[in-house]
Amino acid sequence: MSTLFQVNSDFWSNLFSSPWQIVIHVLDVGIVAWLIYRFIKALAGTKIMSLVQGVVLFVFLKFVAEFLGLTTITFLMNQVVTYGIIAAVVIFAPEIRSGLERFGRTPQALIQTRTVTSDDQIVQAFVDAVKYMSPRKIGALVAVEGTQTLREYITTGIPLDADISSQLLINIFIPNTPLHDGAVIVKDNKIAVSCAYLPLSESSSISKEFGTRHRAAIGLSEQSDALIFVVSEETGAISVAHKGDFVHDLSIDAFERLLKEQLISEGSETKPFLKTLFGGKKDA
Structure with missing residues (x-):
């Protein structure tokens, strides 16, 4: 002792x-x-x-x-x-x-100095692609990988490993083309694959107005921290899902602000998913 x-x-x-x-x-x-x-x-x-x-x-x-x-x-x-x-x-x-x-x-x-970063260019590519597809009712489903890997879903798609551009995204989702069906998955600032299969949400509270793309977006958001956005083939409405939250009927400006909040790092953590800030309607 x-x-x-x-x-x-x-x-x-x-x-x-x-x-x-x-x-x-x-x-x-x-x-x-x-x-x-x-x-x-x-x-x-x-x-x-x-x-x-x-x-x-x-x-x-x-x-x-x-x-x-x-x-x-x-x-x-x-x-x-x-x-x-x-x-x-x-x-x-x-x-x-x-x-x-x-x-x-x-x-x-x-x-690195922050002038026009790769994140800015990617966000602008997403916005330009959606701005083209939304009024023309070209259906789209894009998932951006977060901290959790999407490898099990990437393996279901067709490998591309291509630089992100609005022109390529638009071309992928043009109807009746070989790559338009399924989801595009973005990984490490590259379009990793197209035609990927995402898990469908089994929630019974999702409105029947939403189809397979929306259920896939919500399903993936429930199982990962990926950011997923959807363009409706029926209405052209823009929707975003993230960590189980889902907003739809976003304007282009609101969609752009949301992407910048979530994807552009300025020396701080990813911002919370603020459903009420962007004028979108929350569902399931």
Whole structure:
């Protein structure tokens, strides 16, 4: 007991040995807290967050088992931890790779000047394409990948890996052409595929006025953080789905403002999906 008391005494005396040491320790704790905050905020609303919550609960139960002296349960939990880490890396390899790629691009983003960025050009391409297709009632369905991978849906489409342009988007969705059916998926500022199949929403509260494209947009938004926009083939109305929210009958100006809010990064996080800001009508 005296040895433990001496160790604790030495720890606290070293911790506050000088004002400079106090500043260093405060900075150390502050950096760790900020990293944890950013990590949790980046995972909020994703499927990985559910895994993280489960891991935290599992670790808590493991400490309880050790404290109570439950030897067998503690042994089994240690085995799960040993092999669970490997399993998690294999299962979530796409998400981990995507996160590392984004992290690697951060230094470049910090030194870039913001004149006309690729994000601006992409948003303008989307707006120009919709501006052409909407009055002509050319049906369209476009999904822009967020932090969660859409690889399982990308594999269902026809690979393009093409630069985004309004002309290409318009040409893809012209009726009775080989690529017009299904969805276009945008990944890493490229049109990854066309003719992709998206999951249909099973919600019974969706109005019957919405067809397969709208149900697919809502379905994908319920299962990922992708931003999906739709042009109705029947009415030419513009709709957007994101994280389970759905707005329709947007004007071109409202659609452009929404895209800029969601897709153009200005050194801050993605903005909330504000349904009432754009004059759109919410449904299901």
